[in-house]
Amino acid sequence: MFSFLMKKAGIFLAKKQGAEGSKEKKEDKPKRLSKKLPENLSVIREIMKGSSDIIIREFYLNLDRIVEGALIMVDGLTDDRIINDNIIYPLMHDARQHLKKTGGDMDIISHIRNSLLSASQVKEETDIDEILNGFLNGDVALLVNGAAKALIISSKGWEKRAVNEPPSEAVVRGPRECFIENLRTNTALIRRKIRNPGLTFESLTVGKKTGTNVCIAYIKGVARQELIDTIKKRLTSIDTDAVLESGYIEQYIEDFPESIFATVGFTEKPDVAAAKILEGRAAIIVDGTPFVLTVPLLFVESFQSAEDYYFRPYFANMLRITRVISYAITILAPALYVAITTFHQELLPTSLLLTTASAREGIPFPAFLECLIMLMTFEILREAGVRLPRPVGQALSIVGALVVGESAVSAGIIGAPMVIVVAITALSSFVTPNEADSAAVLRLILLILGAVLGGFGIAIGLLGTLVHLSSLRSFGYPFLYPIAPFDVEDSKDAILRAPLWLMIKRPKEMSTDIKRQTINVPPTGKDIKDNKGELI
Amino acid sequence: MKHRIYRFLFAALILALLLAGCYDRRELNTLGFVMGVAIDKGENKDEIELSLQMAKVTGSDQSEPGSGSKESGTGGDSYINVSASGESINQIVRDMEYKVSRRIYVPHNQVVVFGEDMARQGIRDGMDFFARAPEARATVYVLVAKGKAADILEADTVFEKMPSSDLKKIIDEQDITSTVPQTTLYDIMNDILSRSKAPILPYIEIIDDKGSKRINCLGSAVFKNDKMIGHMDLQQTRGTLYVLDKVQTGTMTVKFKDAAAAAEIRQSKSKVKLSLKKDGGVKAEIQVRQTVGIGDQKGTLNIANAENIPVLLKESEKTVKEEIMAAIDKAKELGADVFGFGKSIYRKYPRKWKEIEENWEEVFREMETVVKVKSKADGSGRIMRPIAPAVQ
Structure with a gap:
């Protein structure tokens, strides 16, 4: 029903926008550089008029004849040392001697590029848009009078955060580095994990106004080409003007935007991204955010954590089961409590019933309202906890604990069992952070169904959810795989995980190169010999 | 067009579900939990005297455990006994709502005690309601009390808060002596329906134990069909x-x-x-x-x-x-x-x-x-x- 409503709304909105959108679809031809420097400079000055951070440095190249040149850059995005030592110095100082040696008529631009500049990345451009793109990305554009070409010289050097611990995916065991806002640092972090020539970073620009750089990371020969093609198709068809975070991309490329379940995963840990890439998935790195998207996403991934593979399997599996149970608690506990206390009192053991009843005695609200109030209070506390400045956090938790836990109960406004139920619900929601948003919605739906129809309503809600989940796809892959459709082979790493030495193959369907390893014997002490030289 | 009809029907279906909701919704604090039932012969012929023991739920600031006895002053009683007589149990239970501010709720009933007079006259009439009502459980213990059954519900509590809970626990524990049958309503129904087997029910009495009224087991009451005809010792x-x-x-x-x-x-x-x-x-x-x-x-x-x-x-x-x-x-x-x-x-x-x-x-x-x-x-x-x- 919800998807139907959402679709309706979506179509309505699309119609409204479509009419306006079609009119502004006339791209003008790319402007070319002319041979005259003043002309070129005035074009660029006109485009960038009013911007105080644009620096245009005009100078003379000391060739056999004096040639005018200009450097264009954005203040703050460039590294001054590179510009001074590797660009301006050779151009103004070394140029004279060089030209004398070669002498005469030649292509100035390629000469500068090949013999003078001591910067690592230089490329030639003729298109004004490309030049603008170049210096807006932190490079320096060099224009020379008499040449209809410009050189884009790499000199990026802006302020960036250091690679530090991931704030939202903290681990006990495992690497503590985290992606940062800089795209190149992020690709380097992944490259440092996977030293394989097959690892590919394909770049695209998304966002008509922001021109955000987006990178698709995958391993050639492991990831399926169809998957990469689909991602590229979806990314290039994004027609928005701004992409400020990977969440923008996620919402444009997901298969089921109307579902409460996300079908695109995200992580801020390079080891997680690397592991997913190694399984045949693709990562989408967006400049300006530490959150890297991974596709396709399966439902079981929400119950997995990087640590599962770093810990030994017994404990790891225990943790995974705990996560599944926590998810069940976080979506079901309030609904079940309300349903049982208002519809199925006979389900409670007698002594528990009497205890619960005595706690409910004198509570002015129906159980459903009581539960809503508590859930709302929790959401307020959580939201406030996120927004408040750090030093105030302490005060908040004291107020929250006192107000919600103690006072509400002793004042007889909320029953103690309800506080327990909401507390365990809230705690459990943090165990599976990737599904926390869908769980919050699902919890509310189930709570309403449970309050209106009792256990029957909860059963309907869960069935509906199951049907919905099994209809979801993520980039063509069934969302519930390998549970539905069931696959024995791939169940090795679903709810439970097999020991690493038993995970011989990558997830089927997902990768073209299926073998991960060839032998499946555990590397135990089979190679240790006793005194007589025999294997123990 | 067809789609639209289907969608309408689907929405109507969902709404119909919601409309049907809440009809048997009851908050916990609107219920009176019956913990024990005593059935005696009424004063007039054909009349049944029914006593219900209901848990008196006291709110969040509970009195200390153990203060459940009738006489304790501070926290009040943890139960109330209500009795009324009439022709049929169902009628009496409904009529009790005149005296009790809460919906009488029987699923958590622990024991049904018949007075000996009533048992000798036949327990079928008293049992029918508890067998018929879907709310009531067939696993409830059924007992016979020497003398008046209502007196059992007045016994002093030992460990539990209510005499009926005490009584249930006593019968529960009899697998360690094996001298008192643990007969449930279901067993009796089965026995009577089998035509030949005679049901035996626990036979209990109230004794005066140093000034306090305690429950004691005497053995079993032997029934023929639904009438008690004698009793066996332990x-x-x-x-x-x-x-x-x-x-x-x-x-x-x-x-x-x-x-x-x-x-x-x-x-x-x-x-x-x-x-x-x-x-x-x-x-x-x-x-x-x-x-x-x-x-x-x-x-x-x-x-x-x-x-x-x-x-x-x-x-x-x-x-x-x-x-x-x-x-x-x-x-x-x-x-x-x-x-x-x-x-x-x-x-x-x-x-x-x-x-x-x-x-x-x-x-x-x-x-x-x-x-x-x-x-x-x-x-x-x-x-x-x-x-x-x-x-x-």
Whole structure:
């Protein structure tokens, strides 16, 4: 029903926008550089008029004849040392001697590029848009009078955060580095994990106004080409003007935007991204955010954590089961409590019933309202906890604990069992952070169904959810795989995980190169010999 | 167009579901939890007097546990007893809403107690409501009280907050003595419907124990159909439970020359073998196999040695045999087939059953019964001989 409503709304909105959108679809031809420097400079000055951070440095190249040149850059995005030592110095100082040696008529631009500049990345451009793109990305554009070409010289050097611990995916065991806002640092972090020539970073620009750089990371020969093609198709068809975070991309490329379940995963840990890439998935790195998207996403991934593979399997599996149970608690506990206390009192053991009843005695609200109030209070506390400045956090938790836990109960406004139920619900929601948003919605739906129809309503809600989940796809892959459709082979790493030495193959369907390893014997002490030289 | 109709129907379906919701929604603080039921004969003929014990839920600042007795002043009582009389239980329960501010809610009922007068007159009328109402549980214990059943609900509490909970726990614990039957409503219904088997219910009384009113078990009340016709003492009841294969554990005293020991029944299994005699009668052979250990002993004679163990076993066999024989004698005297022999004959010899069904009571009284008990020794506990220096 919800998807139907959402679709309706979506179509309505699309119609409204479509009419306006079609009119502004006339791209003008790319402007070319002319041979005259003043002309070129005035074009660029006109485009960038009013911007105080644009620096245009005009100078003379000391060739056999004096040639005018200009450097264009954005203040703050460039590294001054590179510009001074590797660009301006050779151009103004070394140029004279060089030209004398070669002498005469030649292509100035390629000469500068090949013999003078001591910067690592230089490329030639003729298109004004490309030049603008170049210096807006932190490079320096060099224009020379008499040449209809410009050189884009790499000199990026802006302020960036250091690679530090991931704030939202903290681990006990495992690497503590985290992606940062800089795209190149992020690709380097992944490259440092996977030293394989097959690892590919394909770049695209998304966002008509922001021109955000987006990178698709995958391993050639492991990831399926169809998957990469689909991602590229979806990314290039994004027609928005701004992409400020990977969440923008996620919402444009997901298969089921109307579902409460996300079908695109995200992580801020390079080891997680690397592991997913190694399984045949693709990562989408967006400049300006530490959150890297991974596709396709399966439902079981929400119950997995990087640590599962770093810990030994017994404990790891225990943790995974705990996560599944926590998810069940976080979506079901309030609904079940309300349903049982208002519809199925006979389900409670007698002594528990009497205890619960005595706690409910004198509570002015129906159980459903009581539960809503508590859930709302929790959401307020959580939201406030996120927004408040750090030093105030302490005060908040004291107020929250006192107000919600103690006072509400002793004042007889909320029953103690309800506080327990909401507390365990809230705690459990943090165990599976990737599904926390869908769980919050699902919890509310189930709570309403449970309050209106009792256990029957909860059963309907869960069935509906199951049907919905099994209809979801993520980039063509069934969302519930390998549970539905069931696959024995791939169940090795679903709810439970097999020991690493038993995970011989990558997830089927997902990768073209299926073998991960060839032998499946555990590397135990089979190679240790006793005194007589025999294997123990 | 077609889609639109389907969508409309789907939405209507969902809304219909929501409309049907909430109809039996009840908040916890609108319910009066019935914990015990006592049914007595009313003052007028054909009238039933019904007493309900309801939990008085006290709110979040609870009085200390144990203050549940009727007389305690501070926290108030943790239960109230309400009684009323009328023709039918259902009518009385509805009428009680005149006196009680909450919906009377029976699923958590722990016990149904019948007064002896009512039991002798027949419990069918009192039982019908509890068997019929879908809310009420068929696993509730049904008992008979010597005297008035309502008095049982007035007993002083021991560990629980309410006499009815106490009573339920007492019956629960009887698998350690095996001398009181644990009869549920379901069992009685089954027995009455089987036509031949006589139900036995726990038979309890109120005694004055140093000034406080306590519940005590007397054995079992024997029913014929739905009417009580007599009662068995504790030993006879265990004899009956032996035949029914419901003895789990228990103890009996075994006498020696100058010592005595408590023989502990650790495990017991029994079988009834029926056979037809040539003269037309029925013979029942009751075989009991049990393991017996020493619970404790008097005197310095080492009962756990090889000479004395056989004696102990023999004596325990004898005692069990006596118990069973006593039970059979009592049952024959009352003419009530508490052992379910009739049922077994019907299963094994359906044709024979047709012949004797008419005068089953006569046949039962004439039945030949043989009791065979076999005991096995099973340890003397942590010590192997009495705590005395000279003993071997």
